[in-house]
Amino acid sequence: MLSNSTAPAPNLMRLAVLILNWNRAEDTIHCVHSVQEWLQPEDAIWVIDNHSTVEDRAQLQQNLSGKVTFIFSDTNLGFAGGNNLGLQAAMAAGHEAILLLNNDATVDGTAVSQLLNLLQNQPNLGMVGPEMWDGNRMLSAGGGDIGLTINTHLQKPLAAGELRQVAYVPGTCIFVRTAVLQQIGLLDEAYFFSGEVADLCARARQQGYEAAILGGTRAYHQIERSARQRHQLHIYYVLRNRFLYVQKFHASQRLRLFRQWSLVGGRIWLEALLRRNWPRARAAALAIWDGWNGRFEGQNARVTKGEIA
Numbered sequence: 001m002l003s004n005s006t007a008p009a010p011n012l013m014r015l016a017v018l019i020l021n022w023n024r025a026e027d028t029i030h031c032v033h034s035v036q037e038w039l040q041p042e043d044a045i046w047v048i049d050n051h052s053t054v055e056d057r058a059q060l061q062q063n064l065s066g067k068v069t070f071i072f073s074d075t076n077l078g079f080a081g082g083n084n085l086g087l088q089a090a091m092a093a094g095h096e097a098i099l100l101l102n103n104d105a106t107v108d109g110t111a112v113s114q115l116l117n118l119l120q121n122q123p124n125l126g127m128v129g130p131e132m133w134d135g136n137r138m139l140s141a142g143g144g145d146i147g148l149t150i151n152t153h154l155q156k157p158l159a160a161g162e163l164r165q166v167a168y169v170p171g172t173c174i175f176v177r178t179a180v181l182q183q184i185g186l187l188d189e190a191y192f193f194s195g196e197v198a199d200l201c202a203r204a205r206q207q208g209y210e211a212a213i214l215g216g217t218r219a220y221h222q223i224e225r226s227a228r229q230r231h232q233l234h235i236y237y238v239l240r241n242r243f244l245y246v247q248k249f250h251a252s253q254r255l256r257l258f259r260q261w262s263l264v265g266g267r268i269w270l271e272a273l274l275r276r277n278w279p280r281a282r283a284a285a286l287a288i289w290d291g292w293n294g295r296f297e298g299q300n301a302r303v304t305k306g307e308i309a
Contacts, residue, residue: 012116013097015043016090020082022050025059028103038109050082078192078298087186102172104222111217115175126180126209129169130217142166142213146198147246158215169211171197173219180204190296195241236283236303239265243291
């Protein structure tokens, strides 16, 4: 029976909330404050800073208090590596469930309560998440296989209380059972950014755990906040990491799918050239080259010619 309360019910799994920051202190502060509205006494928040500026880090420390623990990385470890620092800390502290939450996303206590209840009562469920919305526009209700298609966001509406098994729960807001991480390991840092959560869900599925979206629960994600970074780096990692995912989970179709993703990248490259969008064209070309040649992990500086570290 799902709870209708505005805050998580007592005696639920101990939850750790991980929020990654990279030169977006204002977003992170707002996100932490929204989480503190429903955080329970046994829960905790970790803010992991991915080598932001001195000013950005100072702003975090000056404006956040209460049950917030900071982890400061000396290098930008990407989404995977940065969150892994928090995952290790949360697991060591004995939390039974972990929420990865983007700093430009929010989720309310009612949804948290329902999702934790579900995770607690269904042992075969490894990961669960809410529907993703941007204002009144649905972004996704889970994702399909990223090795096969470029647009994996499932947008068919769900009825309240309906549970949809999916290939992956978006990393924007995903609840993960700690026991699963102890069994399959953490996020694969070779992805750096994009695809690592789909990879995690795929590895969990290999061990018999499901990933699902619960209808009637929502998280809100302001995607325009990161539009500038998505323009160049996003297309590089989204495209390049398809090659890595295929290599790991579709090895028998490797050549065919590598050709497929090369064609997809080629179209993006050509469209960018026709629009004289040289940074995007460069990102697409490098993604194909690196995918074929197995060059993974973080490539920010190389893709942006040193503009973004």
